[in-house]
Amino acid sequence: MTELTRESTASTPEIVADASRGLLAMAGDSYPENSYEFFGEIVRWVEEYLGQREDALRLELRLAYLNTSSVRAMLDIFDLLEEAHKQGREVVVEWLYDARNERVAELAGEFKEDCTFPFRILPEEPAE
Amino acid sequence: MTGGRAEDHLLETVTELLGDPAHDNNPLRDPLARLLELSTGQRERLERLVRISDGFHQIAREEKRGLAEECDTHLRRLERLVRISDRYQESLREISESLREEALHDPLTGLGNRRYLTERLEAELERCRRSGAPLSLGVLDVDHFKAVNDRLGHERGDRLLCHISNLLADQLREYDLCGRWGGEEFVLVFPETTAEEAVAVCNRVRRTISDTPTPDDLAVETVTVSIGVSTAEEDPDGGYAAAIDRADRRMLAAKEAGRDRVTGPPA
Numbered sequence: 001m002t003e004l005t006r007e008s009t010a011s012t013p014e015i016v017a018d019a020s021r022g023l024l025a026m027a028g029d030s031y032p033e034n035s036y037e038f039f040g041e042i043v044r045w046v047e048e049y050l051g052q053r054e055d056a057l058r059l060e061l062r063l064a065y066l067n068t069s070s071v072r073a074m075l076d077i078f079d080l081l082e083e084a085h086k087q088g089r090e091v092v093v094e095w096l097y098d099a100r101n102e103r104v105a106e107l108a109g110e111f112k113e114d115c116t117f118p119f120r121i122l123p124e125e126p127a128e
Numbered sequence: 129m130t131g132g133r134a135e136d137h138l139l140e141t142v143t144e145l146l147g148d149p150a151h152d153n154n155p156l157r158d159p160l161a162r163l164l165e166l167s168t169g170q171r172e173r174l175e176r177l178v179r180i181s182d183g184f185h186q187i188a189r190e191e192k193r194g195l196a197e198e199c200d201t202h203l204r205r206l207e208r209l210v211r212i213s214d215r216y217q218e219s220l221r222e223i224s225e226s227l228r229e230e231a232l233h234d235p236l237t238g239l240g241n242r243r244y245l246t247e248r249l250e251a252e253l254e255r256c257r258r259s260g261a262p263l264s265l266g267v268l269d270v271d272h273f274k275a276v277n278d279r280l281g282h283e284r285g286d287r288l289l290c291h292i293s294n295l296l297a298d299q300l301r302e303y304d305l306c307g308r309w310g311g312e313e314f315v316l317v318f319p320e321t322t323a324e325e326a327v328a329v330c331n332r333v334r335r336t337i338s339d340t341p342t343p344d345d346l347a348v349e350t351v352t353v354s355i356g357v358s359t360a361e362e363d364p365d366g367g368y369a370a371a372i373d374r375a376d377r378r379m380l381a382a383k384e385a386g387r388d389r390v391t392g393p394p395a
Binding site: 065066067068071072075103106107110111113114 | 215216
């Protein structure tokens with residue numbers, strides 16, 4: 001199980017996947033040129049983590065803008081979490097948003113809709 | 129009595145009779161026993177056949193239901209994907225809309241900025257060229273503004289500009305346009321308006337500004353403006369820059385003539 005980190009770029013969010021902490025963090029805007037490639041390794045990491053370990057998994061998301069293929073990839077990841085949750089695994093999503101931008105919270109709500117695992121949408125005061 | 133139960137009953141009776149020692153010597157006993165055996169075997173085969181056949185039916189039905197469910201799930205997912213994606217797109221559209229707004233407006237006064245004015249002037253000039261309608265414009269400069277700024281500071285100077293821009297926006301007619309050209313200079317655009325009419329409107333604007341008391345805390349008793357007016361007809365092939373230039377020179381002439389006045393094209 002490897003750690004996966006990616007610096008943020010103009011079109012991709014920062015990624016920190018740390019198996020030892022049971023954490024997958026994503027922050028930024030996402031409209032990668034090749035979303036299959038970019039999200040492929042993230043989806044694989046989640047699959048491996050859930051498949052090889054017994055520990056809980058927490059997603060910490062600070063995503064502001066997602067293009068269509070990124071939305072699709074996130075739905076894929078949430079499907080994996082849903083499946084794991086149904087098998088009794090402890091999974092949780094925390095979607096943090098800039099308190100000044102209610103819009104992001106509404107969109108996170110759309111993602112949450114079909115999920116039965118804990119999915120928290122939390123406002124965050126912007127760092128000055 | 130149903131068919132099945134009648135058959136069961138008959139079989140029971142036959143089994144009982146065959147088991148009764150009193151019938152041991154009956155010549156029908158042996159063939160009857162063989163018939164019963166054959167019938168029981170066939171019944172079992174039939175039941176197995178039905179069971180297997182039902183099983184296949186069940187599998188087919190479950191498969192079909194599974195496919196339908198899977199299809200539904202995919203459809204729901206796709207609908208969500210579209211819905212979420214549309215909302216992201218909508219928020220991008222709004223951002224670009226507000227950026228466009230910002231790019232065309234002066235943040236201090238809320239009026240259109242130089243970019244807005246040049247865009248509109250080009251469009252209006254083109255329009256009046258096609259229709260043959262007159263077009264006038266005015267360049268307005270606040271009198272002694274630098275002195276106010278130096279004496280009272282930029283913050284009050286800014287508020288004085290806002291005071292003037294509010295009056296401007298109030299005094300213009302529905303189709304007139306105005307914006308901040310830069311510093312203490314404003315440009316007024318009067319579509320379908322002759323020079324005489326434009327001068328009249330500018331004089332009304334000028335009087336309103338000099339007659340309206342400034343906010344008390346500004347510590348400026350009165351404020352006046354000088355305006356130069358030009359028209360597109362003066363130079364039918366010229367661009368907006370030339371028209372602004374003419375109005376600008378007249379505005380300077382109005383200043384030299386003592387300020388608080390409007391100078392139009394020579395009659």
